[in-house]
Amino acid sequence: MEIKKATEFGNDIQAKISELFVEAFEKDLRYFSKDKEKLIKALTHIFVLEYFYVAIIDNEVAGMAVCIDKDHFCINHNKDVLIKYLGTLKGFMLNIIIKYYFNKYPKYPVEMDVKTASIEFVATSANHRKKGVASKIMNHLFALPEYKDYILEVADTNTNAFELYKKLGYKEVCRKKMKFGSKYSGINYFVYMKYSKK
Numbered sequence: 001m002e003i004k005k006a007t008e009f010g011n012d013i014q015a016k017i018s019e020l021f022v023e024a025f026e027k028d029l030r031y032f033s034k035d036k037e038k039l040i041k042a043l044t045h046i047f048v049l050e051y052f053y054v055a056i057i058d059n060e061v062a063g064m065a066v067c068i069d070k071d072h073f074c075i076n077h078n079k080d081v082l083i084k085y086l087g088t089l090k091g092f093m094l095n096i097i098i099k100y101y102f103n104k105y106p107k108y109p110v111e112m113d114v115k116t117a118s119i120e121f122v123a124t125s126a127n128h129r130k131k132g133v134a135s136k137i138m139n140h141l142f143a144l145p146e147y148k149d150y151i152l153e154v155a156d157t158n159t160n161a162f163e164l165y166k167k168l169g170y171k172e173v174c175r176k177k178m179k180f181g182s183k184y185s186g187i188n189y190f191v192y193m194k195y196s197k198k
Contacts, residue, residue: 001062001133003140006052016061017052018044024123032090042085046077046098052121053140055133063133066120067141067150070112074120075102108151109176110192117141119152122161138168142197149196156189170195 006013022029022039033039051074055063066074077098083091107118119141124133141150152170154161170193178187 001131001136002056003053003137004056006047006049006054006064009054011049013054013061014047014049015040015044017047017049017054017064020061020064020123020125021047021121023126024121032086032094038085042082042091042094045081046075048072048074048076053137055128055137057128057131057133060127061125062128062131063122063124063137065122065134065137065141067117067144067147068120069114069117070107073103077103108153108192110151110173110194112151115146115148117144117147117150119150122152134164135168142195147197149194151192151194153190153192155187156191157187162191162193165193165195168195 006017018040021043022036026036026039029039033042051066051068051072053065053067054061068074075098077095079091079095082094085091086094112118119138122134122137124131141147150170151173152165154165156162156175172191173194174192175189176192177189
């Protein structure tokens with residue numbers, strides 16, 4: 001398994017990241033379209049490759065994660081592209097959700113400094129689950145010299161991810177009640193977890 005920054009692969013990697021993103025978060029994206037290809041095309045443009053790390057196994061994207069500082073965002077979307085693929089209503093709604101959940105300050109309800117990285121969009125391809133892909137990506141990120149602490153958000157319903165993060169050394173620091181959409185998503189709280197280098 002090889003882990004590299006997405007920028008090392010050129011722009012072709014964006015479609016592959018979008019494919020994995022749709023596969024991993026399909027349950028959350030179904031409202032906008034049940035057509036996976038349409039979702040992949042709508043979202044390919046949004047990913048800021050500079051902050052994505054990709055795991056490759058046998059020339060396939062096996063997993064990914066974002067590692068980013070407190071002053072930047074890993075998504076830069078174009079409302080018109082979302083509307084083109086998803087229609088006016090759903091494209092506009094996804095535009096609002098991206099702005100509200102992913103492109104606002106502060107990103108986290110905890111104090112972050114320049115030595116703290118935010119970990120986002122951790123995902124493993126269905127073809128490569130149970131191979132330690134997410135753990136290896138995390139350990140790669142923990143080795144980055146510019147960061148001392150790492151913080152992430154996980155839905156209370158995502159028990160597999162929660163247990164993995166605990167096993168890797170993350171500790172829960174707080175919970176935040178989901179304000180909108182809990183009726184549709186089943187999510188009650190977002191759990192914020194922190195890992196600190198020894």
